[in-house]
Amino acid sequence: MTDASPGKALEEAVEWMIVLQSPTPAQCQAFDAWLAENPLNIDAYSKACAGWNHEAVAHVAQALEVPRSAAKPRPSRKGRWRHAVAAMLVIGVAGVSNLPLRLQADHLTATGERQRFDLNDGTQVVLNTDTALSSDGQEGTRSAHLYQGEAWFDVPGRARPLEVQAGPLVAHANGSTFTVRLLKGETRVQVARGEVQLEGARQTLNVPAGMGVSLDASGFSRPAPLHPDEDLAWLRGRLVFVDRPFKQVLAELSRYYPGWIVMANDALGERRITGNYNVQDPAAALRALAQVTAASLRELPGVMLLN
Numbered sequence: 001m002t003d004a005s006p007g008k009a010l011e012e013a014v015e016w017m018i019v020l021q022s023p024t025p026a027q028c029q030a031f032d033a034w035l036a037e038n039p040l041n042i043d044a045y046s047k048a049c050a051g052w053n054h055e056a057v058a059h060v061a062q063a064l065e066v067p068r069s070a071a072k073p074r075p076s077r078k079g080r081w082r083h084a085v086a087a088m089l090v091i092g093v094a095g096v097s098n099l100p101l102r103l104q105a106d107h108l109t110a111t112g113e114r115q116r117f118d119l120n121d122g123t124q125v126v127l128n129t130d131t132a133l134s135s136d137g138q139e140g141t142r143s144a145h146l147y148q149g150e151a152w153f154d155v156p157g158r159a160r161p162l163e164v165q166a167g168p169l170v171a172h173a174n175g176s177t178f179t180v181r182l183l184k185g186e187t188r189v190q191v192a193r194g195e196v197q198l199e200g201a202r203q204t205l206n207v208p209a210g211m212g213v214s215l216d217a218s219g220f221s222r223p224a225p226l227h228p229d230e231d232l233a234w235l236r237g238r239l240v241f242v243d244r245p246f247k248q249v250l251a252e253l254s255r256y257y258p259g260w261i262v263m264a265n266d267a268l269g270e271r272r273i274t275g276n277y278n279v280q281d282p283a284a285a286l287r288a289l290a291q292v293t294a295a296s297l298r299e300l301p302g303v304m305l306l307n
Helices: 004-020 025-037 039-053 053-067 076-091 099-104 246-253 280-292
Strands: 115-118 122-128 132-135 145-154 164-167 168-173 177-183 186-193 196-201 204-208 211-216 238-245 262-265 274-276 297-300 303-306
Touching: 004 025, 004 039, 004 211, 004 238, 025 039, 039 132, 039 262, 039 303, 132 246, 164 177, 168 177, 168 186, 177 211, 186 196, 186 204, 204 211, 246 262, 274 280
Parallel strands: 145 164, 262 303
Antiparallel strands: 115 122, 122 145, 132 145, 145 177, 164 168, 168 196, 177 186, 186 211, 196 204, 238 274, 297 303
16 A cells, blocks of 8 residues: 555546546556555545535636636646646635534434424424424424425414524415425425415515425525425435436435435436436436436446446
8 A cells, every 4th residue: 555645645536537537448447446555545536526516616617717818728628627626625625514504403314314303383394315404492482494405394373383494585384384495505495285485685475385486696586386296206205307407317316325426428417317216225326327328337435427
């Protein structure tokens, strides 16, 4: 085993990410040998893959990619990969953590886990994968705070509504069934029964049964119909997609996979997918998706690489 530092291992991991875009059999063998050479290599490759998928990397890499003068050519594809990795190191993506938020929650789920429980007012709650929520346990209060993830609420009618805060949004519900999802700065509410009143920074909105709406920095989206068989499939332990881009399918599936999913082929991400998959076995879903799309799937420790 050769001596290595985390920094050196990450640098080598970046080189392998470039090579593995179109590897030869000999390069695949060399990569396997590199992984086995030092535990730091496995950790570095996992972090490099996670960082590459982070949305902040795309913005910083794009800024680094802009030529300083018209005389300079646009970087090659390999160069753009290097810029993106430089961005990872600049913003420290590998160290990003939501631990402070999760410490505030009293209901947590791990990746791939779901949890059912009742609030003190009788509201039934189901938490989806990687979700953090707290609730006010005092008698006579009806409030909950979703810090991240996705939750389903079945709220009984009472004298006062249940108040659910999620990012900049506050939902008020009484005798209603609805979901709240908070991911990557966007909050989405979908109503299955009753009506839910939403408050944003600059607007209020009443969402009736059978409709959903999202809230981001630009405000509320236009209400859209709820498709229960697809949108609420996770409550049954399923993921259902109808004519969705492959990249969106993988983004959703990655929420249930306890590792990293990397797509090294941009064109592959535009393929349209229709399917029904078990959230308890995301690896099997990935294998099935690779077969359907004729993609090559390389399974590494903690990493699924599609090309």
